[in-house]
Amino acid sequence: MKVRVDAAACVGHGRCYELAPGVFGEDERGHCRVLLPDVPPEQQKPARAAEANCPERAIQIEA
Amino acid sequence: MSAPNPDPEARTVNLFAPEFARCPQEVYARMHAECPVARAAITNSPVISRYEDVIWALRHPDLFSSEMELQMALGTERPMIPQQIDPPAQTRYRKLLDPHFSRKKMAELEPDMRGYANDLIDRFIDAGRCDFDPDFAVPLPCTAFLRLIGLPLSDLEFFLELKNGIIRPQLKTQSIDQEVNRTARVESGRQIYAYFEEVIDDRTARPGDDLMTQLVHAEIGGERLSRNEILDICFLLLLAGLDTVTATLGCNIAYLAANPKQRRSLVEKPELTDGAVEELLRWETPVTGVPRVARKDMTVGGLEIKEGELVTLLLGAADIDADEFEASDRVDFERARNRHLAFGGGPHRCLGSHLARMELRVAMQEWHRRIPEYQVAPGEAPRYSPGIREVLYLPLVWDAPR
Numbered sequence: 001m002k003v004r005v006d007a008a009a010c011v012g013h014g015r016c017y018e019l020a021p022g023v024f025g026e027d028e029r030g031h032c033r034v035l036l037p038d039v040p041p042e043q044q045k046p047a048r049a050a051e052a053n054c055p056e057r058a059i060q061i062e063a
Numbered sequence: 064m065s066a067p068n069p070d071p072e073a074r075t076v077n078l079f080a081p082e083f084a085r086c087p088q089e090v091y092a093r094m095h096a097e098c099p100v101a102r103a104a105i106t107n108s109p110v111i112s113r114y115e116d117v118i119w120a121l122r123h124p125d126l127f128s129s130e131m132e133l134q135m136a137l138g139t140e141r142p143m144i145p146q147q148i149d150p151p152a153q154t155r156y157r158k159l160l161d162p163h164f165s166r167k168k169m170a171e172l173e174p175d176m177r178g179y180a181n182d183l184i185d186r187f188i189d190a191g192r193c194d195f196d197p198d199f200a201v202p203l204p205c206t207a208f209l210r211l212i213g214l215p216l217s218d219l220e221f222f223l224e225l226k227n228g229i230i231r232p233q234l235k236t237q238s239i240d241q242e243v244n245r246t247a248r249v250e251s252g253r254q255i256y257a258y259f260e261e262v263i264d265d266r267t268a269r270p271g272d273d274l275m276t277q278l279v280h281a282e283i284g285g286e287r288l289s290r291n292e293i294l295d296i297c298f299l300l301l302l303a304g305l306d307t308v309t310a311t312l313g314c315n316i317a318y319l320a321a322n323p324k325q326r327r328s329l330v331e332k333p334e335l336t337d338g339a340v341e342e343l344l345r346w347e348t349p350v351t352g353v354p355r356v357a358r359k360d361m362t363v364g365g366l367e368i369k370e371g372e373l374v375t376l377l378l379g380a381a382d383i384d385a386d387e388f389e390a391s392d393r394v395d396f397e398r399a400r401n402r403h404l405a406f407g408g409g410p411h412r413c414l415g416s417h418l419a420r421m422e423l424r425v426a427m428q429e430w431h432r433r434i435p436e437y438q439v440a441p442g443e444a445p446r447y448s449p450g451i452r453e454v455l456y457l458p459l460v461w462d463a464p465r
Contacts, residue, residue, distance in 0.1 A: 011412040014166050018337075029161035030417065052400040053341075055118070055408045 001039040002062045003047055005032050009058035019053060020046035032058065074366075077104035078351065078375065084447035087351055088392070091380035100364035108373045109366055110352070112380035114387035114404070116363055120355065120376050121409035124149045127355035127374060129411060138229045138252025143299035144292060150410050155283050157410070160296070163274055166417040172210060173421055179206045180429040188433060191463035192440065196313055196455055199430075204308035207422055212300060213273020214262065225255050226305050231448075252298075259297040263290060304415055306451050307350055308422050313454030314347035315340075315427065317445045318394075320438050320459060328396065330435040333428060339396040340423045345403035346394050348379035349452045353407060378404045437461040 003023060005016075012031045016024040022043045025033045039047045051059040076094060077083060083090050094101055094112040101110045111117055120127045128149050130142065142148055145156035162168070180203060187193040205223060209216050228235055228251030232244040266276045278293050288296075319326040329335050352375040357368045368374060382403045385391040389400065406413035413419070437459045439445060446456035 011408065011410060012161060012165075013406065013408075013412060014417060018166070026166065028165070029158065030165035030167075031161075049399065053402060055402040055404060056122075057402075 001044050001047065002037055003034055003039055003051075004037070004060045004062075005034050006056075006058045006060070007031070009056045011056055013055055015053040015055070016050035016059060020050040023047045024050060074098040074101050075104050076101040076110055078110065078377075079104075079449040081447070081449065084449040084452050085445075087348075087379050087452070088346070088383055091377070091383050092392070094377075094380055095384060098364075100366035100368075102366075103375060106373070108375065109357075109363070109368050110375045110377055111363060112377045112384075113364060114381040114384035117376045117378065117381035117404060118408050120363075120374070121353075121404070121407055121411070124153075124410055126358050126361065127376070128358050129153075129355060131354065131356050131373065138248040138250075138255070139295070139298055140252070140256070141291060141295050143302070144295040145414070146299050146303065146411065153410060156296070157414070159281055159283055159288075160414055163277065164414050164417055166421075169417045169421045172207065172418075173425060175210060176203075176207055176422060176425045177429060179203060179210075180426050181433070184429065184433050189463050192458065192460045195316055195457040195459050196309070196453065199426075200309045200312040200316075200454070200457075201305075203312065203426060204305050204422060207308075207418065208300065208304045211274060211304075211418065212297075213271055213275045221258075222301070222305075225251050225258070226301065229255070229302060230306055255298060255301065256294055259294055260290075262297075263293055300415075303413075304418070306453060307413075307415075308419050310349035310451045310453040311344065311347070311419070311423060312426055313445075313457055314349050314447075314452055315343045315423070316430070316437075316459070317439070317454050317457055318343060318347060320457075322394075323438075325394065325396065326431075327435075329427070330431050333431070335396045336424055336427050338398065340420065340427060341401050341403065342394055342396050342398055344405035344423075345382045345388070345398075345401055347452065348382045348403070348405045350405065351379040351450075351452060352377040353411075378407065434461050 010032045012029055014026065014030055016032050017026050023036045023039055023046065025035045027033050036043065047061065051061050076090060091112060099113045103110050111120060129147050130149055145153045183199050183202060187198055201223065202219065205219055206216060209218060229248055232247040233239060236243050236247045238244060262275055263279055266279045270276045278288065278296060281288050329339055355374045355376060357370055357372045357374050360370050361368050382405060383391045406416040440458040440460045443458045445454050448455050
């Protein structure tokens, strides 16, 4: 599984790093930074939750 | 999408009716079924209710501007920063302010917040009853605000009075005359400016390690913020930071008092708190809508909107849209997909959302740890204010601990 974030769409709701702290982190402004673009199996469920809870639809997942 | 109802009466929605504030979900559902873009009663301005339309508008400040006539404003002399300014100027202010309101920064305040919440509960727990709004929902966010920006907690009462003078001047004037209340509002606004002017002078002379000091010394593109810019930021922090969390606390506890099964699930499994906070933000959406000004003639949901019209983006309606949310009329603390817009979206996403989430989580945890069983006092009913849905009257009772 791979994750990508559309930095232009992210406005810092912070749902991703709250729900999947192993996969996503935050920059100084609280916008998303991808920590693990290749998501290991044990992190896939939280990564999907992050995608499902981003109001800006900024997270793309490729299985 | 269903066809718009041709009857003009059916396409009108009264967002200031008491029954709307108490149970807006019924009105939202009717809008989705009959008139996804309606017109507001009295003002006749467009009201957008579908999730897709609302998030689209939020993301297009070029079409839906936040810059509006100051007569709309609450006792301010200039636009509040950054809320009433469009990108790209707004982006420069957000770059400066966002780091001070990040989740990490807010986490530093959490232990103190837990202390404040318990101090408040200590005052009434043995009585077995409280008036939730003035006893808990109002002072908690106000204390957080004072602590965050670095003002003495002893100024709490003074701040509450100023805030009420702006938001509910009719309580102070005991009048429903619009001109009387407008004058009272302007006077409260002047006092707020004067108070912050003094704080700016003080922090210029004696820098501390608080947000006020950082604002006084902040630079954008190598230039210090002007005195007016700092005042316009302070005004926003005061107006946006207090009532919203107060309203959310009231809506949450009123919901849980009326739904004991869900309340007990939260008491038994405190790990559900984050999910409950998100789901109640979705279901209650206390800030029911946000205003924008149309920058072009356009047609949305079958309704013609004219350039210059004031448009309401009904966040609360978007948040129960069945096209976006599975079983949208069910409150589910374990909802898997919840892209609610209670904090708005797009470039104006609520600056204080991480502060609000921290306050709500702490308050819900501490309240239910200390007072797990409670109900609305027998024979009484909660009373909601229109606009921001503050539960002005929420008398609660419980068995006092021995």
